[in-house]
Amino acid sequence: VGTEIVLTFEIADNLPPAMVDQNQLELALLNLVVNARDAMPEGGQVIISAETVKIDQADDLDPGQYVRLSVIDTGGGMDAETLARAIEPFFSTKELGKGTGLGLSMIHGLAVQLHGALRLCSEPGKGTRADLYVPVADAAVEAEPVEVQSEAFEPTARARILLVDDDLLIAMSTADMLADLGHEVIEANSGPIALEVLKADNAVDLMITDFAMPGMNGAQLAEAAHRVSPGLPILLATGYAEMPNGATIDLPRLGKPYTQSELAREISRLLKGSDRPLTH
Known part of the structure; x- marks a missing residue:
């Protein structure tokens, strides 16, 4: 501080x-x-x-x-x-x-x-x-067995993830969660910096980007990123319940704030649905 x-x-x-x-x-x-x-x-x-x-x-x-x-x-x-x-x-x-x-x-x-x-x-x-x-949690209540759903998070292979967020606190917290899940993280605090990373390094398996960023928002970044790296899986992290007017791209969304298990589940879903082989 x-x-x-x-x-x-x-x-x-x-x-x-x-x-x-x-x-x-x-x-x-x-x-x-x-x-x-x-x-x-x-x-x-x-x-x-x-x-x-x-x-x-x-x-x-x-x-x-x-x-x-x-x-x-x-x-x-x-x-x-x-x-x-x-x-x-x-x-x-x-x-x-x-x-x-x-x-x-x-x-x-x-x-x-x-x-x-x-x-x-x-x-x-x-x-x-x-x-x-x-x-306060009720310690006297025993946790009921949780039935594993087919939608549940399954660990994926180690991926190289580009994380884009202009809020350094959120970026730090998310980067820690990703590293704890075993992924390699590249951080960028703006859309233009993220594009420079993609242009210089094609070995990115997935991009996670905030929506509300000054200059270039997450939807604009996603469109530009697909021109640089077609087929790149992109996850949009946003506090919006619905996308604002003018957002023309349809992307998987993860609502803020999110847990590590929610983040892991979305990463697993996107990587398994991608035709791109992992770089690691």
């Missing part, structure tokens, strides 16, 4: 297990911390806390036990209008090219998906507090 930021941890003892995917939680925390850092260009303090809380009644949460993960900064804060729009997709107070505006929206979506909540509290001059509530 930089040398000008004082990072403090306040983690309660004996936290119970929470019902959340580790990779998704890590990505959510990274986004919240980077947002806090960016709100303090002259430096400041970020407090990361975790504790168990009991909710008896709330509009956005069912009654029960939750793990509350909080990120608190001493930045300039937000006014009421900005705070009200903070979780809207693609709303951002950062200058062009500094962020997609999908961070808080994706964290909110993850929280809702988990039957939790994301709460923001902020005032001008008083910093911002982000609270992510995640339901």
Whole structure:
């Protein structure tokens, strides 16, 4: 987070297990911390806390036990209008090219998906507090056997994957998941850079690209990539439920935020459906 930021941890003892995917939680925390850092260009303090809380009644949460993960900064804060729009997709107070505006929206979506909540509290001059509530796992309930579906992820051979995302946090998290699955990863943080990689190196088995990128979005990149490397399997990672107007290419899509198993399943499906032999 930089040398000008004082990072403090306040983690309660004996936290119970929470019902959340580790990779998704890590990505959510990274986004919240980077947002806090960016709100303090002259430096400041970020407090990361975790504790168990009991909710008896709330509009956005069912009654029960939750793990509350909080990120608190001493930045300039937000006014009421900005705070009200903070979780809207693609709303951002950062200058062009500094962020997609999908961070808080994706964290909110993850929280809702988990039957939790994301709460923001902020005032001008008083910093911002982000609270992510995640339901406590019921350890007394034994996991039921899971029937393996034909659609289930099956490990594939090691592939060389070009990963394109202008959000460095998402790129880092996805690259870690891909490496953990045994794949070789080439990273590019923009469409033009990805095209240069493809032009210089045809030994790419699959491209995974974000959609919302400045200058050249993922659909535009995919069209250009197919001109350079016809038949290249491409997976579009997007926070959109539906593709925006003007997106003319039909690509397999993986909704953000995604788990490692979801990512692995899509890679397996695309590589098995491709006529191109793997480069490894």
